[in-house]
Amino acid sequence: MQSHREHDSQLGLGSPDIAILGAGAVGQLICHQLWASGISVGFLAREPSTHLWQTLSFSTTCSASPSTLAEQYRVPIIATDSDSLAKLRLLIVCVKAYQVMEAVTPFLETLPKDCHILLLHNGMGPHLALEPLLDGRGLSLGTTSQGVLRQSTWQITQTGQGLTQLGHFTGPELEIGLSKALIAAIPNSEWVEAIIPCLWQKLAVNAAINPLTAINQCTNGKLAEAQFSAMITDILDELHWVAEHDGILLDKSYLQQRVYQVIQLTAENFSSMHQDVAHKRRTEIDQINGYICERARVHNLSAPTNEKVWQQIKQLEAKY
Numbered sequence: 001m002q003s004h005r006e007h008d009s010q011l012g013l014g015s016p017d018i019a020i021l022g023a024g025a026v027g028q029l030i031c032h033q034l035w036a037s038g039i040s041v042g043f044l045a046r047e048p049s050t051h052l053w054q055t056l057s058f059s060t061t062c063s064a065s066p067s068t069l070a071e072q073y074r075v076p077i078i079a080t081d082s083d084s085l086a087k088l089r090l091l092i093v094c095v096k097a098y099q100v101m102e103a104v105t106p107f108l109e110t111l112p113k114d115c116h117i118l119l120l121h122n123g124m125g126p127h128l129a130l131e132p133l134l135d136g137r138g139l140s141l142g143t144t145s146q147g148v149l150r151q152s153t154w155q156i157t158q159t160g161q162g163l164t165q166l167g168h169f170t171g172p173e174l175e176i177g178l179s180k181a182l183i184a185a186i187p188n189s190e191w192v193e194a195i196i197p198c199l200w201q202k203l204a205v206n207a208a209i210n211p212l213t214a215i216n217q218c219t220n221g222k223l224a225e226a227q228f229s230a231m232i233t234d235i236l237d238e239l240h241w242v243a244e245h246d247g248i249l250l251d252k253s254y255l256q257q258r259v260y261q262v263i264q265l266t267a268e269n270f271s272s273m274h275q276d277v278a279h280k281r282r283t284e285i286d287q288i289n290g291y292i293c294e295r296a297r298v299h300n301l302s303a304p305t306n307e308k309v310w311q312q313i314k315q316l317e318a319k320y
C-alpha cells in the first residue's frame with residue numbers, strides 16, 4: 001500500500017536550496033527527512049540526465065507507529081548543466097568516503113562560491129583532500145548512526161534512529177538558518193561545536209567492529225567474547241595515541257565503553273564491512289583503519305594492530 005503526499009512548494013516553484021550528491025540509502029534518508037520538514041531539496045545528477053523529477057518511496061520500522069505503508073514523494077533531479085546549480089546554498093555529499101573526491105571535484109567549477117559543502121560518510125580522510133580545493137567555500141562534516149536499508153533503487157526503509165552529529169570544519173560557516181533547518185529536520189540530530197572529536201569517536205566504533213566482523217565472518221555481538229578483547233583494546237589504544245598527536249584528546253575508557261555498547265545494541269547485526277566483503281564489494285577500510293595508519297605515519301608513529309587488520313581486509317578484497 002502506498003500513500004501520496006506532495007509539498008506544492010517543492011513542485012517546480014523555484015529551484016532547490018539544498019542538493020544531495022549520492023542517492024544511496026543515507027542520501028535518500030536525509031532527502032526524505034528534509035523533504036518531510038518542507039525544505040526544498042533535490043538530487044544532483046552525476047551524469048547528464050533527462051529526468052526532471054524522481055519519485056522516491058520511504059517506509060519505517062522504527063517510529064512510534066511502524067508501518068508497512070510506504071510514503072511516495074517526488075524531488076527534483078538537478079542536471080549537471082542546469083541553472084539551478086548556481087542557486088544552491090548547500091551541497092550534502094552522501095557518497096562513500098572513497099568516492100567523495102571523484103564525485104565532488106567535477107562540480108567545484110560550477111558550484112557557486114558561496115555554496116557550502118557538508119560531507120556525511122563513514123570513516124575519515126576526504127575532508128583533508130577536499131580542503132585545498134574549496135576555493136573559499138565553507139565545509140562542514142557529519143556522522144550519522146541512523147539505520148536504513150535500500151530495498152530497491154529508489155525505495156528505502158528506516159530501521160534505526162541513531163544519533164546524527166554535524167558541525168563546522170573550515171571556511172565560512174553554514175548559514176544559521178540552514179544549520180537550524182537541518183537539525184530540525186533530522187530526528188535525534190545535533191550541531192556540535194567540535195565535529196572532529198565526534199568523527200574520531202565514530203571512527204573508533206568502526207575501526208574496532210568492522211574489520212574484526214569481516215575477518216572472522218561473525219555478527220557484531222560475537223565480538224563481546226573474551227578472545228577479541230585484546231585486539232579491540234590494541235586498535236583503540238593506537239587510535240587514541242594517533243588522535244592525541246593530531247591534537248584530539250579522547251577519553252580511552254569512554255571509547256571502550258562506546259564500542260562495547262554498540263556491540264551489545266547491534267549484537268544481531270552484520271557490520272557494513274562484513275556485508276561488503278560477503279558481497280565482494282569495495283570496503284571503507286582505507287578510510288577507517290587505513291586513516292589511523294596514515295595519520296600515524298604523518299606523526300612518525302606506528303599503529304601495528306590497525307595496520308594488520310587493514311592489510312587483512314585488503315587481502316580479502318584482492319581475492320574478489
Ligand code: PAF
Nearest residue numbers: 206209266269270271272
Ligand atoms: O558500519 C557499521 O556496520 C556500523 O557503523 C556499526 C556501528 C559498526 C554497526 O554495525
